[in-house]
Amino acid sequence: MHKRFIGIVLAVIALVVALHGINFDRLGFVSFATSTQQATGNPQTSKPVLVSQVNGVDLTRLPLGDGKISNSPRAGWIWPCRIDSTAGGAFFNGSWIKADGTYDFTAKAVVDGGVTWPHRFKMSLQGNKRIFTTNDLPNHPTGVYPIAQTDDAFLYDRNPNRIAMQNMQVELPANPQLAAQPTCTPGAVGILETGVVLFNALDAPGRDAVAHEAQDACQGHPQESGVYHYHSATTCLPDRTTKDGHSTLIGYSLDGFGIYGRRGEGGRILASADLDACHGHTHAIAWNGKQVSMYHYHATWDFPYTVGCMRGKYKMGDVMVLSGPPPMRDRPGFPPQNFGNPPPRYPQTGDRPGFPPQNFGNPPPPPRHPDLAIAARKLGISERQLREALGPPPPNLGAAASRLGISERMLRDALGVP
Ligand SMILES: [Zn+2]
Numbered sequence: 001m002h003k004r005f006i007g008i009v010l011a012v013i014a015l016v017v018a019l020h021g022i023n024f025d026r027l028g029f030v031s032f033a034t035s036t037q038q039a040t041g042n043p044q045t046s047k048p049v050l051v052s053q054v055n056g057v058d059l060t061r062l063p064l065g066d067g068k069i070s071n072s073p074r075a076g077w078i079w080p081c082r083i084d085s086t087a088g089g090a091f092f093n094g095s096w097i098k099a100d101g102t103y104d105f106t107a108k109a110v111v112d113g114g115v116t117w118p119h120r121f122k123m124s125l126q127g128n129k130r131i132f133t134t135n136d137l138p139n140h141p142t143g144v145y146p147i148a149q150t151d152d153a154f155l156y157d158r159n160p161n162r163i164a165m166q167n168m169q170v171e172l173p174a175n176p177q178l179a180a181q182p183t184c185t186p187g188a189v190g191i192l193e194t195g196v197v198l199f200n201a202l203d204a205p206g207r208d209a210v211a212h213e214a215q216d217a218c219q220g221h222p223q224e225s226g227v228y229h230y231h232s233a234t235t236c237l238p239d240r241t242t243k244d245g246h247s248t249l250i251g252y253s254l255d256g257f258g259i260y261g262r263r264g265e266g267g268r269i270l271a272s273a274d275l276d277a278c279h280g281h282t283h284a285i286a287w288n289g290k291q292v293s294m295y296h297y298h299a300t301w302d303f304p305y306t307v308g309c310m311r312g313k314y315k316m317g318d319v320m321v322l323s324g325p326p327p328m329r330d331r332p333g334f335p336p337q338n339f340g341n342p343p344p345r346y347p348q349t350g351d352r353p354g355f356p357p358q359n360f361g362n363p364p365p366p367p368r369h370p371d372l373a374i375a376a377r378k379l380g381i382s383e384r385q386l387r388e389a390l391g392p393p394p395p396n397l398g399a400a401a402s403r404l405g406i407s408e409r410m411l412r413d414a415l416g417v418p
């Protein structure tokens with residue numbers, strides 16, 4: 001045989017092998033009726049159509065995560081840094097939430113719409129750092145927000161927030177290391193490859209956000225400062241796998257570790273019970289173009305969906321960046337509103353990292369002069385970030401702690417106030 005012919009045959013074989021290595025929608029169990037129409041602002045139905053039973057995971061009977069809140073690492077639970085039991089959320093339990101402690105993911109009301117956005121997302125590797133720049137606008141259509149009164153989701157959840165372009169940059173370690181001890185998970189836990197922020201599994205009052213909150217067909221919605229976010233791996237990312245069936249990377253946690261899709265080695269659909277307390281495990285994966293054995297998180301269909309606690313170190317400043325700016329009315333320099341009146345109460349605003357349960361009408365706390373520079377250093381953030389979190393005087397420490405994703409106690413300790 002002619003040498004050149006053999007070369008061509010080998011090239012064709014290599015190509016076939018390569019194409020099979022990346023197996024798009026391997027089993028095809030998730031298919032979407034997502035509209036491809038790009039009519040901005042024009043509400044359309046784009047409900048995901050899901051085959052409900054996959055490898056023992058029944059999407060019509062997912063266990064509710066409500067109450068699975070721990071203050072130490074615990075598999076299948078979440079260890080949040082902070083919850084605010086006084087905050088709002090979906091105000092009415094949907095019919096998909098069952099009395100037996102499960103919910104039917106396939107029957108959830110979906111926020112309608114096919115709104116497209118000027119997505120801008122860049123990720124680059126520079127030495128030891130992986131640098132992310134994103135405007136947080138997704139590369140897929142979203143629902144119409146605020147939720148329209150004509151939307152069936154409005155019956156359960158009146159998210160009044162609109163999606164706003166952000167300007168986020170974070171630098172994560174490109175070669176993350178395991179911390180000596182896991183730590184609690186902040187509200188914002190990472191970024192997915194759609195360019196969108198990933199929050200943890202809970203809504204502001206600490207319930208299972210995926211079960212309760214009204215989300216669009218890509219499982220996203222905006223919080224009070226307009227940050228569009230998910231609480232689980234969006235089904236609008238294709239379910240890609242590598243040769244051995246393991247899911248490909250779908251995003252990064254703030255500690256720099258990868259978040260992979262819902263399939264483990266051999267293509268088996270993973271559940272929380274297959275993973276450690278932080279929702280990950282260690283084995284050989286493709287990382288920075290090489291095959292290495294290292295820790296990584298996985299997405300699952302069941303609670304807590306993604307990161308349950310943090311296995312590596314992360315920076316509080318990055319949490320603040322991904323949480324977005326404080327809502328308008330709390331920003332320094334913004335004319336104070338409603339003094340003397342009760343603060344505006346929304347029937348539901350989803351998670352509101354910055355929502356201040358403020359003491360309007362009450363006397364301000366006595367003046368104190370904590371050293372902000374020292375406090376900021378203790379918290380691992382810049383003094384400016386701390387000032388922004390504290391907002392205009394008088395400071396509301398509860399709201400500031402919420403913005404920082406820490407407990408009020410931690411903030412008070414850093415500031416040296418009782
Ligand atoms: Zn894995």
Ligand SMILES: [Zn+2]
Pocket residue numbers: 199203209213221223229230231350351
């Ligand atoms: Zn949310």
